[in-house]
Amino acid sequence: MEAQRIDFYPTHTYKGYRLRSGKPFPFGATLVPGGVNFSIFSCAAQSCKLVLFNKHESEPFVEIPFLDQFRIGSVFTMVVFDLDVETLEYGYRMDGPFDPGRGLRFDASKILMDPYARVIGGRDIWGVTPNWQDSYQHRARLVLEDFDWEEDRPLELPMEDLIIYEMHVRSFTRHPSAGVKHPGTYAGIREKIPYLKELGVNCIELMPIYEFDEFENSRLHPTTGEQLLNYWGYSTVGFFAPKAGYAATGKLGMQVDELKNLIKDLHQNGIEVILDVVFNHTAEGNEYGPTISYRGIDNQTYYMLTPEGYYFNFSGCGNTLNCNNPIVRSMVIECLRYWASEYHIDGFRFDLASILGRDPLGYPLANPPLLEALAFDPVLSKCKLIAEAWDAGGLYQVGSFPAYGRWAEWNGKYRDGIRRFLKGDTGRIGDVGQRLQGSPDLYRGRGTTASVNFITCHDGFTLMDLVSYNSKHNEANGENNNDGGNDNHSWNCGWEGPTEDQGIQTLRRRQIKNAVAMLMVSQGVPMILMGDEVGRTQQGNNNTYCHDNELNWLNWHLLAENPELFRFFSRCIAFRKAHPILRNREHFRNVDYMNTGYADITWHGTQAWNADWSEGSRVIAFMLSGKHAKEGSANDDFIYVALNVYWDALPFQLPRLPEGVQWHIVANTSVNYPDDIWGVGEEPPLSDQNTLLLGGRAVAILVGR
Amino acid sequence: MAFTSSLEVKDDAALITLTGELDAASANTFKDSVEQAATHQPKRLVLLMANLEYMASAGLRVLIFAKQKMGSDVDIYVVGAQEGVLETLSKTGFDRSVILADSY
Numbered sequence: 001m002e003a004q005r006i007d008f009y010p011t012h013t014y015k016g017y018r019l020r021s022g023k024p025f026p027f028g029a030t031l032v033p034g035g036v037n038f039s040i041f042s043c044a045a046q047s048c049k050l051v052l053f054n055k056h057e058s059e060p061f062v063e064i065p066f067l068d069q070f071r072i073g074s075v076f077t078m079v080v081f082d083l084d085v086e087t088l089e090y091g092y093r094m095d096g097p098f099d100p101g102r103g104l105r106f107d108a109s110k111i112l113m114d115p116y117a118r119v120i121g122g123r124d125i126w127g128v129t130p131n132w133q134d135s136y137q138h139r140a141r142l143v144l145e146d147f148d149w150e151e152d153r154p155l156e157l158p159m160e161d162l163i164i165y166e167m168h169v170r171s172f173t174r175h176p177s178a179g180v181k182h183p184g185t186y187a188g189i190r191e192k193i194p195y196l197k198e199l200g201v202n203c204i205e206l207m208p209i210y211e212f213d214e215f216e217n218s219r220l221h222p223t224t225g226e227q228l229l230n231y232w233g234y235s236t237v238g239f240f241a242p243k244a245g246y247a248a249t250g251k252l253g254m255q256v257d258e259l260k261n262l263i264k265d266l267h268q269n270g271i272e273v274i275l276d277v278v279f280n281h282t283a284e285g286n287e288y289g290p291t292i293s294y295r296g297i298d299n300q301t302y303y304m305l306t307p308e309g310y311y312f313n314f315s316g317c318g319n320t321l322n323c324n325n326p327i328v329r330s331m332v333i334e335c336l337r338y339w340a341s342e343y344h345i346d347g348f349r350f351d352l353a354s355i356l357g358r359d360p361l362g363y364p365l366a367n368p369p370l371l372e373a374l375a376f377d378p379v380l381s382k383c384k385l386i387a388e389a390w391d392a393g394g395l396y397q398v399g400s401f402p403a404y405g406r407w408a409e410w411n412g413k414y415r416d417g418i419r420r421f422l423k424g425d426t427g428r429i430g431d432v433g434q435r436l437q438g439s440p441d442l443y444r445g446r447g448t449t450a451s452v453n454f455i456t457c458h459d460g461f462t463l464m465d466l467v468s469y470n471s472k473h474n475e476a477n478g479e480n481n482n483d484g485g486n487d488n489h490s491w492n493c494g495w496e497g498p499t500e501d502q503g504i505q506t507l508r509r510r511q512i513k514n515a516v517a518m519l520m521v522s523q524g525v526p527m528i529l530m531g532d533e534v535g536r537t538q539q540g541n542n543n544t545y546c547h548d549n550e551l552n553w554l555n556w557h558l559l560a561e562n563p564e565l566f567r568f569f570s571r572c573i574a575f576r577k578a579h580p581i582l583r584n585r586e587h588f589r590n591v592d593y594m595n596t597g598y599a600d601i602t603w604h605g606t607q608a609w610n611a612d613w614s615e616g617s618r619v620i621a622f623m624l625s626g627k628h629a630k631e632g633s634a635n636d637d638f639i640y641v642a643l644n645v646y647w648d649a650l651p652f653q654l655p656r657l658p659e660g661v662q663w664h665i666v667a668n669t670s671v672n673y674p675d676d677i678w679g680v681g682e683e684p685p686l687s688d689q690n691t692l693l694l695g696g697r698a699v700a701i702l703v704g705r
Numbered sequence: 706m707a708f709t710s711s712l713e714v715k716d717d718a719a720l721i722t723l724t725g726e727l728d729a730a731s732a733n734t735f736k737d738s739v740e741q742a743a744t745h746q747p748k749r750l751v752l753l754m755a756n757l758e759y760m761a762s763a764g765l766r767v768l769i770f771a772k773q774k775m776g777s778d779v780d781i782y783v784v785g786a787q788e789g790v791l792e793t794l795s796k797t798g799f800d801r802s803v804i805l806a807d808s809y
Contacts, residue, residue, distance in 0.1 A: 084729060086728065086762065146766060182796060187795075190798065249797055252793065253762065257762065258797045265801075
């Protein structure tokens with residue numbers, strides 16, 4: 001006989017609502033037989049009320065105080081029966097002292113969102129001006145966690161095989177030229193999966209999709225009057241809820257289903273999903289910001305506070321989440337477990353991750369418990385963990401981020417080093433040699449996969465702008481061009497901005513090809529920025545965080561305008577996928593441990609076997625011996641790459657191959673389309689097997705087989 | 706308009722005619738019909754939706770329930786669905802779990 005539970009019946013009533021004491025775990029609102037279990041903690045609140053609304057209504061239909069016997073420790077918990085799961089919105093009112101000097105900011109006049117809310121209403125449709133009179137702006141809702149995943153689970157692609165495509169959900173398909181049925185949404189991305197497959201990427205990294213408020217700090221441009229938004233979304237309202245405004249079904253409250261279906265579809269097409277997550281601060285800002293949730297629930301738990309009770313600002317955004325407080329730490333871990341298990345997310349990229357290694361007073365920890373806990377978490381054990389290894393408080397940890405054998409990093413030194421080399425700076429050869437090898441100088445012992453290599457990302461210039469502008473042009477942001485970085489290491493190829501000059505246009509395209517060619521032959525994990533494959537421009541703006549317009553939207557007409565670039569990208573990607581020697585997990589050893597007569601990597605110059613590492617050199621070439629692919633467990637061809645960032649053509653003497661093996665040309669960026677790159681298996685043999693003449697500012701890739 | 710759900714079994718197909726608004730309040734009625742249909746072990750489940758005006762997330766969930774209840778070898782047909790219902794199915798991606806048809 002099945003055992004009967006006796007703990008799911010009401011024991012109390014309040015104004016006709018039937019209640020009983022709840023369970024403290026899990027935190028948040030959980031469906032239980034006949035009712036909903038509400039659980040929320042506050043270390044300093046004296047009392048708490050549950051505030052219940054019908055969807056979209058401005059006044060609550062009831063406020064139910066938590067009885068004293070419903071509190072265990074600092075957790076308020078109760079079950080309320082007979083609620084309509086589909087139409088309910090809930091919040092809390094917390095009462096306690098308002099004493100900012102001691103870090104306490106209770107205010108019983110505010111209705112507070114549950115930090116564990118899994119669906120959040122209030123910004124259901126992107127860009128619709130909120131009703132600012134509403135006393136409850138971001139409204140916690142309930143969700144059924146019963147999605148039908150069928151056979152799906154995270155793909156667990158080897159890290160070294162990833163080719164990451166960083167994109168913004170709205171920007172990817174919002175432009176009218178995208179031609180999708182549901183522009184700017186999760187559903188829109190689904191329609192573009194064939195495009196991603198044609199390009200060849202196997203992982204998309206979504207800029208923040210946790211619920212945020214695009215109207216946070218929204219303002220009008222001082223001269224143009226244009227509406228500027230918190231467009232990128234690096235400012236979290238709720239960590240457990242997907243952004244409703246990114247869902248075509250947001251107004252129906254079905255964003256959870258829509259996003260899960262997107263992920264399931266991407267997985268079926270062999271594409272992983274990494275989320276860019278922002279745990280360094282919240283949307284509440286400093287003491288002048290809105291009270292949405294955390295501030296009113298448990299201010300001194302959630303935030304790093306100065307001894308005087310002000311907010312530390314290591315994020316540059318007003319406040320700093322107190323990640324190494326044990327309670328907040330648990331929330332972050334639970335949150336990531338939730339996304340990995342409930343949404344089948346394949347990995348996470350942590351915005352300003354160095355903050356996650358600071359103690360509650362802001363000092364960097366030698367052994368940060370949060371980073372360690374994430375590295376060893378059983379649910380997250382196959383998830384990619386990628387750190388943006390710096391913060392806005394001056395901590396820069398590229399190469400030294402506490403990794404626990406698990407963490408990878410956005411390699412900012414790769415970006416800067418490749419950019420400087422590409423624009424022709426001298427004294428860069430030694431550095432670029434390290435970057436091409438997966439930065440063993442930075443990641444010795446951690447392998448190549450510690451390095452996420454990128455030349456462009458959402459922060460900074462697009463690749464087209466990198467070769468079209470010497471300096472940033474951020475006037476459209478309304479901050480007198482003072483925002484955004486100045487260390488762009490960019491070169492405009494002879495004219496600032498758009499030009500009709502064919503020579504300059506050709507050189508720019510060639511520089512773009514040089515960049516992606518270098519990226520795809522580098523050890524480590526390559527990441528490309530949405531639109532770089534078709535020459536997307538932001539008109540020289542290197543910080544487009546506030547624009548819901550063509551500065552950010554991907555213009556799909558560019559695909560027809562620049563088929564040459566798209567083809568070059570997709571073929572470089574295919575080449576990388578075809579050659580395991582480009583995706584070694586361990587760094588090269590510079591020795592011939594397979595006894596082939598060739599070391600795993602060898603360095604060359606205009607003379608074979610004689611690389612010029614001197615200060616004035618702008619030339620380097622390397623050869624990979626394919627028998628050392630995957631540390632000798634796979635068999636690959638020889639690969640030779642020549643980089644000439646000198647302005648004139650130079651002859652490169654080629655290293656001699658074993659008897660019967662010939663050099664074939666894969667790519668030569670100094671040759672005009674369509675002979676600039678060949679498809680895998682179609683590479684023609686070189687007529688001269690001894691010397692390759694490579695044009696100025698060009699990259700050549702050869703394969704020996 | 707009030708929700709109705711009626712079952713008819715013809716040969717090896719179970720036909721359920723849905724009318725009105727399928728939301729959280731009415732989803733159980735639909736679910737009951739699906740359970741009854743399952744007892745006949747049909748080869749096809751046909752959902753006639755021409756007069757269904759609205760489907761909420763609770764309705765989607767019953768479709769998934771039907772799929773799991775019937776087994777993967779039973780095809781589910783959604784017949785004559787109105788534009789709003791079709792939109793909901795396609796945006797959330799559930800259109801791939803069923804066979805859409807104009808008539809049956």
